[in-house]
Amino acid sequence: MIEKNAVRHSYDEIADTYATQRSENSPDTELLAQFLDTLSEPTRILDAGCGPGIPVLPRISAVTTAIGVDVSREQLRLAEENAPDALLLQSDMTDLPFDDGVFDAVIACWSLIHIPMDDHQAVIDEFARVLRPHGRLLVCEGTDEWIGDNPDWLESGVAMQWNIAGASATRAQLHNAGFIISNSWGVPEPLGSESDSDENDDLPWTFFAARLDT
Numbered sequence: 676m677i678e679k680n681a682v683r684h685s686y687d688e689i690a691d692t693y694a695t696q697r698s699e700n701s702p703d704t705e706l707l708a709q710f711l712d713t714l715s716e717p718t719r720i721l722d723a724g725c726g727p728g729i730p731v732l733p734r735i736s737a738v739t740t741a742i743g744v745d746v747s748r749e750q751l752r753l754a755e756e757n758a759p760d761a762l763l764l765q766s767d768m769t770d771l772p773f774d775d776g777v778f779d780a781v782i783a784c785w786s787l788i789h790i791p792m793d794d795h796q797a798v799i800d801e802f803a804r805v806l807r808p809h810g811r812l813l814v815c816e817g818t819d820e821w822i823g824d825n826p827d828w829l830e831s832g833v834a835m836q837w838n839i840a841g842a843s844a845t846r847a848q849l850h851n852a853g854f855i856i857s858n859s860w861g862v863p864e865p866l867g868s869e870s871d872s873d874e875n876d877d878l879p880w881t882f883f884a885a886r887l888d889t
Contacts, residue, residue: 677791677836679767683746686726689833690749694727694757696829702862703784703815704730706882710782710813711738713857713884717779721805723768723798724786728754728761731782736760739779744771745786768798773805780811785865787816787845792838796848803852803887812854812885816845818861818877829866842881854885 686693707730714720717739722731725743727750735741736758743758744766745751751763766772768783768790781802790798802812817839828835840848842859849856861878 677789677838679746679791681834682789682836685828685833685835686745686747687749689829689831689835690727690747690753692829692831692833693750694729694753696866697727697729701730701865702880703865703882706860706862707731707734707782707784707813710780710811710884711735714780714811719778720780720782721771721773721778722761723771723781723783723802724789725754725761725763726750726785728757731784732758732761735782742778744768768801769794771801771805775804776807776810778805778810779807780813781806783812783814785815787814788837788839789835790838792822792840795838795840795845796851799845799848799852799854803854806887808887808889810887812849812887813882814845814849814885815862815880815882816840816842818842818879818881820844845881845883849883849885853888855888856883856885858884 719740720735722743741761820841821839824836826834860882862880
């Protein structure tokens with residue numbers, strides 16, 4: 676089981692290293708652009724687990740009101756530098772500090788995977804709660820279920836933990852929360868592979884675009 680405080684402290688410690696690894700060329704950048712193109716004149720978008728802000732917050736700040744939440748103060752410090760026009764809040768995704776139905780879209784890239792497995796459905800339910808009727812969601816998960824840690828993530832000397840539900844479980848959780856999945860894509864490892872997998876291996880991450888069916 677993930678220790679939330681441990682993940683938060685790790686992201687505080689690794690903030691600068693992680694930010695240098697994230698880039699405008701990461702595999703979610705093109706998917707983000709495609710997702711934004713499907714939105715009709717959005718007025719407010721939430722980046723849930725925004726990290727250092729890139730690549731999501733600057734892109735959505737250019738088209739609408741952008742709000743980012745993250746548990747890590749250091750990640751939010753960097754997000755403030757990278758996306759000065761965004762509103763940023765420190766928050767746990769299991770209890771978002773927003774009223775019901777206030778967002779046109781929620782984007783959650785590489786954040787659900789650090790939530791304790793038993794809380795994944797609660798987080799997706801929170802996304803549904805804060806979305807307006809027929810609101811849109813872009814979220815990623817590992818393609819396969821995996822629970823584990825790395826004591827030296829990104830060769831930083833900092834430990835990190837993951838609870839990855841897998842694509843099949845995430846599909847069910849989205850359905851349970853009232854979402855209709857409109858598209859899904861497999862993507863490669865965004866920060867460089869930590870295994871000796873070859874180029875023919877299945878893509879390790881799955882992105883889902885979904886619409887709230889209310």
